[in-house]
Amino acid sequence: MSKSKSLSLLTFFLVLVFSLAACSSGNNNNGAAETTPASQSATAEAPVSSEPSASEVAPAEETYDLGGREIVISHWWDDTPNADTPAGEERLKRISEVEKKYNVKIKYVNTDWDTYAEKITTSVMAGAPLADIVYIPSNTPQTLIKGGYIVPLDDYMNVQEETKLSDEIIKAASYGTGKTYGFLTAPPLFDNKGLLYNKRIFEESGLPTPEEDIKNGTWNWDTFVDVLKKLTISKSGSGEIDQWGLTGSAHSVGTPLIYANGGSLYDETTQKVVADSPEVIEALEFQNKLYNEYKVFKRDEGNDWEDPARYFTEGKVAFYPTGIFEIEPRFLANMKDGYGFVPWPNGPKAKSADFVMGLNQMHVYAIPRGVEDPKTVYKIWEDLQNFDTIDEDNRTLAESYFSDEDSVNEAMNTFKIAKYELISGFGIEEAMGQLYRDVVDGKVTPAAGIAQVLPTMQASTDKIVKGN
The missing domain is CATH 3.40.190.10 (Periplasmic binding protein-like II)
Known part of the structure; x- marks a missing residue:
């Protein structure tokens, strides 16, 4: 055995003796003296180098040169x-x-x-x-x-x-x-959708807020109609309505009602437009009633994008169907009243008690x-x-848009209730957009209107999906 190897063994045994002595001395430092890091468990035959092995060295980040x-x-x-x-x-x-x-x-x-x-x-x-x-x-x-x-x-x-x-x-x-x-x-959070509600209007009415209805399991179309009716009033006492329950474009109301009622517009598996389903027809009938039977809807004055947002900002309407991307430019600094955020209420044909937020791709x-x-x-x-x-x-963004924790949580929950339908660019949205307007204007019934536009929607879908 070489001299250097003899010295190594001697050193090892001395270290071992002193280590054992330390362990038996009654030193109680929360077990620290009883634990030896793996990197220190060396043997005389194979001493561990203090230098990290090649596998332990983090690879240098790859750089590129695209010439400016x-x-x-x-x-x-x-x-x-x-x-x-x-x-x-x-x-x-x-x-x-x-x-x-x-x-x-x-x-x-x-x-x-x-x-x-x-x-x-x-x-x-x-x-x-x-x-x-x-x-x-x-x-x-x-x-x-x-x-x-x-x-x-x-x-x-x-x-x-x-x-x-x-x-x-x-x-x-x-x-x-x-x-x-x-x-x-x-x-992205800003693409998600739901309903804004005016907190002042609810406080003055004494009605439970939509968030309370959600917690009580009563946030459905029956409750929604009841609330909309009670909030569509003449505040001045003149008999002329000056506060309404709901506003928005026909499209921004019709489409979420379809999803909230368990409906779809397109079946990705069969590649068929399914806008003639009972769920869709019922949603359109409900939308028509909001406008024409219950009369709780504040119609636009010719601009279905700008007018509804203005009504809500001015505090004339209790509910506004929103995309979260609208919050900062339209309401965050422009609205005197506080506002909250909730999902659309479930329809009678909803597939479960969970709410649904319908989105395009x-x-x-x-x-x-x-x-x-x-x-x-x-x-x-x-x-x-x-x-x-x-x-x-996303939560930081939601917290910058909403002042109460419930609304922040409801905004974050939109990711869990999202239902994506790959219909953008198929011509379905355009055809349905006109149909919503025709239905609420009394030009056609939902069933008859769907029957008229369904062949056109299917043909335009086939053109894209099947490359006809």
């Missing part, structure tokens, strides 16, 4: 972050890190909603995509996919293994193709055909996101 290229990201609003807010500061910091990592410059552009799809297609056809990454409205992905205007991530990477996308997003953004064309960190990001280095471009987008704080960010 400008990466353009398009929305239908200006998404350039503002340093005036903590969230804006955080985004700007992240952008700076990404720009350094990839040697690029990030630029956000605002593309008009009305011409968005057209600009995507024409720019791709011209060989100069309008942006490297486009945020696509929910009514256009399938048309763009059929036309070959956006590329699937699967052509450039293993989506399951090489991205942070959830299974939910991968499935939803495949549109039945088996390939992932769109991407998103998660369904999500708006998603995509990469247009012709963009250079699509895999790297996707990775740039991914690095710009914070996947670890999605729930926290």
